[in-house]
Amino acid sequence: QVQLQESGPGLVKPSETLSLTCAVSGYSISSGYYWGWIRQPPGKGLEWIGNIYHSGNTFYNPSLKSRVTISVDTSKTQFSLRLTPVTAADTAVYYCARYSNTWRADYWGQGTLVTVSS
Amino acid sequence: QSALTQPPSASGSPGQSVTISCTGTSSDVGGYNSVSWYQQHPGKAPKLMIYEVTKRPSGVPDRFSGSKSGNTASLTVSGLQAEDEADYYCSSYAGSNNLVFGGGTKLTVL
Secondary structure, eight states, X not given: OOEEEEESOSEEXXXXXXXXXEEEESSOGGGSOEXXXXXXXXXXXXXXXXXXXXXXXXXXXXXXXXXXXXXXXXXXXXXXXXXXXXXXXXXXXXXXXXXXXXXXXXXXXXXEEEEEOO | OOOBBOOSEEEEOTTXXXXXXXXXXXXXXXXXXXXXXXXXXXXXXXXXXXXXXXXXXXXXXXXXXXXXXXXXXXXXXXSOOGGGOEEEEEEEEOSTTXXXXXXXXXXXXX
16 A cells, blocks of 8 residues: 655744655655645645656646755655745645656645744 | 636535536646546545546545546536535646646535
């Protein structure tokens, strides 16, 4: 069974860097699929942030591209999100997910709330 | 890229059918068969219900079905049950390795 679990600080100061990690179990990132991040501000809808292929190819939401970096660790058991600099508008629940080549997210993490505040 | 357009709310009585629309453009919904639908209960992660416009993942009841006409995709829930009350989101590939979501529809079972 594929499982994903997000982790990282729940509070980030404005202008600083949001860093999250998604641990993957039950499937090897190296075996294929795309791995992505999606966020959801409190009470609002979903927003795609970006995806990464196991080879390292990345695809980002154009509206966030200048601030986002997604990477896969060398052990291929987790991938990460870096967003900088952050503002209060980046406060959201951040989800990681596995994506197919037809852009469906079939497995999701439980999500982690990140609040941007001083 | 703009978000896909969904009605903010939809409702139906138990046993009835409800259809939720997802309107985009020829650059996203109309241009690709990569439309997915997700169900999200409060405080939970989204769950894939429909992919590639009409396909259902294993374990999703056949009461859920998807279709597309032109630039509008639709999710139909037949035989509404209390547990179907949730938020529903569509997503579509938008070309150039971009993905766009709809704004979400809150489905209420009366």
